[in-house]
Amino acid sequence: MSQAEAPGAEIVSQRVKRRGPAPASRTNLRAVAQHAGVSAATVSRVLADSESVRPETRDKVLRSVAELGYVVNGLARAMTGRGKQIVAFLVSEMVGPSFAALANGVEQVASENDAMFVLCTTHGDAERELEWVTLMAQQRAAAVLLVGASPMGEQHTSRLKRYLQELDPVGTRLILCGHPPSPDLPRIASISYDNHGGAYELTRHLTDLGHRKILFVGAEPNQSTVSDRLAGYQKALADAGIAADDELIIGGPFTIDGGYDGITLAMNRNLDFTAVLGASDAVSIGALRALKQAGKAVPGDVSLVGIDDVPLTADLTPALTTVHVPFEELGRMTAAVALGLTGEQAEHIELKTELVIRESTGHPPVTE
Amino acid sequence: MSQAEAPGAEIVSQRVKRRGPAPASRTNLRAVAQHAGVSAATVSRVLADSESVRPETRDKVLRSVAELGYVVNGLARAMTGRGKQIVAFLVSEMVGPSFAALANGVEQVASENDAMFVLCTTHGDAERELEWVTLMAQQRAAAVLLVGASPMGEQHTSRLKRYLQELDPVGTRLILCGHPPSPDLPRIASISYDNHGGAYELTRHLTDLGHRKILFVGAEPNQSTVSDRLAGYQKALADAGIAADDELIIGGPFTIDGGYDGITLAMNRNLDFTAVLGASDAVSIGALRALKQAGKAVPGDVSLVGIDDVPLTADLTPALTTVHVPFEELGRMTAAVALGLTGEQAEHIELKTELVIRESTGHPPVTE
C-alpha cells in the first residue's frame, strides 16, 4: 500500500485499522476515486449517470473502473434506498406447468420494471413460510406474493395477521395470488381467478350432455381453490335438478396420484358414474390412467374433464376437455399490483376462466 | 428530535440534517436500543443470539423489539458480511417439467444451506443475460448458475470470459449446469449429464429392435445438448453398421411445435423411416401428435423415443420410451458446488442417464 501520496503534513500513525468484512473485493468506490484522481462523489455521479459531470472526467473515471475491475456494491447501494426492488414469490412446490406459467408472468413484469424476482418454496411447511416472510421483510422486499391455494379459516387469517405484522412496518406489500380475498383482512390485495364459474361451466357441459352421475375427484378438504370448484360443481348439479350425492365426492390430493387413487377407490366401492370431474388437470391425468387400466373407454364409457388447461392436456389421448385458467396473465397482474403499478389501494381482482371442449367428453352410454 | 442531549458545549446550529433514504421504516437498531435503555451493541448481540448477554437484558430488548415492531435491516447486515447468500439461477425460459425439477433441486440445497434462491430468466437474450450477471455481481451473489444448453463455440467462450471478468473480482462463482465444460475455460465448474450416452443407448435400443431408418428430429444447430445427443445417435448407427444419412436429420427447435413441424416436414419429403428419435420429450410429443394425425400407428408403423423422461411422458398413449435424466439430482449437485460444499477446486461432474423402455417402441413393420 502506497502511503506516500497522503498530502496532509502530519501523518496520523495508527490510523490503519483493518477489519475486512467483505473479504472478496477490496476495490471500492473510494479506490476508484483515488485511482482516477477525483472524489468519491464524482465517481458516484458517473456511475449513476448523473448529468453534471464533465465528459473528460467521466472518461477518466470509467477507465479506472475498467482498469480496477470495479463492480459497485449493490448492497451498499440498497442501503441508501437506491437498490433493486425485490418481488418474492412464495409457493409450496415448484412443480407443474401452471406454476411455470404463473411464475413466468410475474417474472416478466418484475424484470420489465427493473425488479428482482426471488422464488421461495415452502413445501407446505408453515414454519418455513414464516421464515421466508421474515427474511423478505429484512431484505426490505417490495412485495411478498403468497401464491396458490392455502388452507382457509381462522388459522389462515391469524397467519396472515402475523405476516402483516412483520411486513407492514417495513413497507413490504403482502399479496394473495390464486387465492380469494381474506374476508377479515380486506386490506390485503388478492388476484385470483374464477374457480367457481369454471367448475360450474364444466359441470354444466356435462349435464347438458346428459350426465347425471358425475364423480368429483380430488376434494382436498378446507382449501379455497378446491372448495370453490366444488361449490361450482354442486351449484351446476342443483341447477340441473340433480340431487346431491356426497358419495360421489372423492377426497384426496391435487395430484396425478391423487386422481389415480381416487378413481381406483371409486371403482372398488362400485360407485355408479358416467363422468368424472377432476379437481385439476393433474387429477384428471391420474384418473385417465386408472380408467384405462380398468378397461374403461374415455369418453365412450366415462367422460372426463379437468381444470387448468396445462399444456400437455391437449396431447393426451383423448385430449382433455378442461377449463382454461390464464395463469400467465394472473402472474402479470399480480406483479403489477405488487409493484404498485395499478394505483394505491387494496385490489381484489378476479380473472375469468374459459371452458375448452376437446375429446374427453361425450354423451353418457345408454344403459338398458 | 431532541437536541438537548448533545454533551458538547457549543451547539452547532444547523446540525439537523435529514435525508431519509429508506422512507418506510424509521425504527432502527438504535431506536430499539434507546427504547430498551441499552446500547446498540447489546441489541445487536441479542439479535445475533450471542451468548454473552444477561437474560433480563435480552428480555428487555426483545420486548422493545416487539413493541416497536422492529425488523432488522438485512441490507445493512449484508454489508457487514453477515447477509444471506444468494444463488442465482439463470435460465432462458421458466418452462417445462425438466426446468421445475432442476430448479427444485437447486432450491432445496440452497435453502438447506440458508441461502436465497434467485431466479432470473433471459428469454434467450444475451444482453439480458449479461445484465443479470452484472446485477448478481453487484449483489455479491455467492454463485451464478448458467442453466441449460447454450450455443457453443468461440462466441460462447468470450461471453463466459466477459462474465468472469465481472464475477471474479467480487468472488462470485460461475457454474455451468446442463452444459459440458468449456474446453478453453476449464476453471469454470460444470455439472452436466450424459447426453451422448443417453442418445446412444436409445438408438441402440432401436437398432436392436431392427430399425435401420431412424429419423432424428430437433437438431437445433450449434447447441451443446443437441449436438451431444446427435453424436450419440450417429455413433450408435455406426456401431450397428448403418450408413449415415443426413436426410434423416431434421433441424428445428426443441419444442412440441418443433417436433410436430419436423415430422410434418419429413412426411412431406416422403422420407422413409420406421423410427423417430426426438431430441427431447417435448419434440417427441409434437412428433406423436403429427404421426397420429397422419394416421400412423405408434409403435405399429413407427417407433418413437424421446429424451428427458419428463413426468407426463408416461401418460401419453402410447407411453413414451425415453431416457431418464436426473434433473433434480442435477440441481442438487449444482447447488452443492455453487455453495462450495464439495471442495474448492473446479469441478466437472457428469451424471449418468438411464434408458426407460415403455410402449412407444417395437419392431419395425415388415415391408414386403
Next chain:
DNA sequence: TTGAAAGCGCTACCAA
C-alpha cells in the same frame, strides 16, 4: 462541475 462530509443501519473490536 467538483469535493468534503454526513449519514444509511448494522457488526465487531476494545475497554470498562
Next chain:
DNA sequence: TTGGTAGCGCTTTCAA
C-alpha cells in the same frame, strides 16, 4: 456482561 465507536461502501446535500 455491557457500552463506545469505527468502519462496511455508497449517495447526496452543501459549499466551493
